[in-house]
Amino acid sequence: xVKEQKRKRKSQQIIDIETARAARRRKRxxxxxRGPVGTGGKLTARRKFKQLRHKRLYIAAFIVVAAxxxxxAFRIISxxxxxxxxxxxxxxxxxxxxxxxxxxxxxxxxxxxEQQARTRLRMIRPGEILYVLPDAAAASPAAISDxxxxxx
Numbered sequence: 001x002v003k004e005q006k007r008k009r010k011s012q013q014i015i016d017i018e019t020a021r022a023a024r025r026r027k028r029x030x031x032x033x034r035g036p037v038g039t040g041g042k043l044t045a046r047r048k049f050k051q052l053r054h055k056r057l058y059i060a061a062f063i064v065v066a067a068x069x070x071x072x073a074f075r076i077i078s079x080x081x082x083x084x085x086x087x088x089x090x091x092x093x094x095x096x097x098x099x100x101x102x103x104x105x106x107x108x109x110x111x112x113x114e115q116q117a118r119t120r121l122r123m124i125r126p127g128e129i130l131y132v133l134p135d136a137a138a139a140s141p142a143a144i145s146d147x148x149x150x151x152x
Contacts, residue, residue, distance in 0.1 A: 043051075106112040117123040124130050 003152075122130060
């Protein structure tokens with residue numbers, strides 16, 4: 001019966017919520033400073049093992065994430081390198097194409113045909129004399145003289 005009266009009295013009390021929260025906070029902080037119940041503030045072997053296991057798990061997760069990031073970074077760098085090489089190849093091919101288009105346009109011009117016949121085929125016009133010098137043969141394919149009276 002005494003217990004019932006205490007419980008009724010306690011339930012009829014008006015409680016200030018802020019003071020109750022502050023009291024609970026103090027109690028929690030004191031409990032955290034003391035450590036688990038019955039250990040006198042020391043960590044138990046089980047608790048230490050649990051913390052060590054958590055640390056190992058976090059380290060393993062970090063290593064896995066770092067490895068994945070490194071693999072993808074390597075892939076990105078290699079793709080960028082391949083892209084740059086392909087862009088350089090494309091630029092070279094476009095330059096070659098434009099050079100060939102210019103040559104194609106010039107191929108029907110009589111001056112170009114004459115110049116190619118003189119340099120590549122060593123052809124001369126009637127009355128011209130072709131001089132081929134032994135040491136200059138490697139430097140230029142032919143030396144051409146326009147003087148018809150010149151002797152060989």
